[in-house]
Amino acid sequence: AQSVTQLDSHVSVSEGTPVLLRCNYSSSYSPSLFWYVQHPNKGLQLLLKYTSAATLVKGINGFEAEFKKSETSFHLTKPSAHMSDAAEYFCVVRPNTNAGKSTFGDGTTLTVKP
Amino acid sequence: GAVVSQHPSRVICKSGTSVKIECRSLDFQATTMFWYRQFPKQSLMLMATSNEGSKATYEQGVEKDKFLINHASLTLSTLTVTSAHPEDSSFYICSAPPSASSYNEQFFGPGTRLTVL
Numbered sequence: 001a002q003s004v005t006q007l008d009s010h011v012s013v014s015e016g017t018p019v020l021l022r023c024n025y026s027s028s029y030s031p032s033l034f035w036y037v038q039h040p041n042k043g044l045q046l047l048l049k050y051t052s053a054a055t056l057v058k059g060i061n062g063f064e065a066e067f068k069k070s071e072t073s074f075h076l077t078k079p080s081a082h083m084s085d086a087a088e089y090f091c092v093v094r095p096n097t098n099a100g101k102s103t104f105g106d107g108t109t110l111t112v113k114p
Numbered sequence: 115g116a117v118v119s120q121h122p123s124r125v126i127c128k129s130g131t132s133v134k135i136e137c138r139s140l141d142f143q144a145t146t147m148f149w150y151r152q153f154p155k156q157s158l159m160l161m162a163t164s165n166e167g168s169k170a171t172y173e174q175g176v177e178k179d180k181f182l183i184n185h186a187s188l189t190l191s192t193l194t195v196t197s198a199h200p201e202d203s204s205f206y207i208c209s210a211p212p213s214a215s216s217y218n219e220q221f222f223g224p225g226t227r228l229t230v231l
Contacts, residue, residue, distance in 0.1 A: 034219055036222075041205075041225070041227065042224060042225070043120075043207060043222045043223055043224040043225045044158075044207070044209075044222040045222075046219050049219050090157065090158070101148075101160060101163070102148070102160070102220060104157045104158045104159075105157060106156070106157045107156070107157050
């Protein structure tokens with residue numbers, strides 16, 4: 001069994017300030033973890049993924065996330081928010097078994113204020 | 115990266131009619147595709163796993179006779195919403211992993227907005 005909890009349904013930051021979107025997971029298997037971004041009425045775009053290599057993962061658009069096994073967390077961060085970062089963000093866990101199904105968190109809405 | 119397309123992007127239909135949504139992997143072969151639905155302000159919920167050459171696997175609570183899935187080739191899966199009703203209005207998204215390895219991310223289509231009047 002696996003689950004994902006995104007600890008904040010809404011996060012609001014000012015442009016130029018850091019972003020932190022929190023994600024905790026549970027999985028019976030060693031998982032792969034992903035962060036996706038979704039802009040309104042659009043599909044999902046992969047930001048970054050953890051696949052049992054380096055625990056600090058760098059993604060696109062300046063985002064990064066750190067896999068912490070002891071805390072079962074995979075929080076997403078960015079040093080400086082841009083207005084274009086305003087979107088919905090999903091943390092996703094997938095077990096490391098062939099064709100394993102993905103489980104999505106409930107999503108976090110990021111608002112960026114000018 | 116790999117590209118997944120969906121057609122149509124938006125469809126409006128009358129209650130009682132059937133609607134077919136196509137999901138195509140454009141530059142890779144996908145033996146497995148996933149179908150999700152997403153209600154406004156909510157997360158993606160997996161509806162079914164589409165398997166090329168065999169029957170789809172449906173998640174608990176999803177009516178297989180209402181949501182017909184056909185994986186006709188290694189690049190095409192279709193979802194047909196039969197006898198659609200207003201409560202079927204939703205954003206339907208498909209995805210495909212480029213291989214069975216879980217280390218690869220899924221590639222998502224842009225979604226299809228279904229509105230049933």
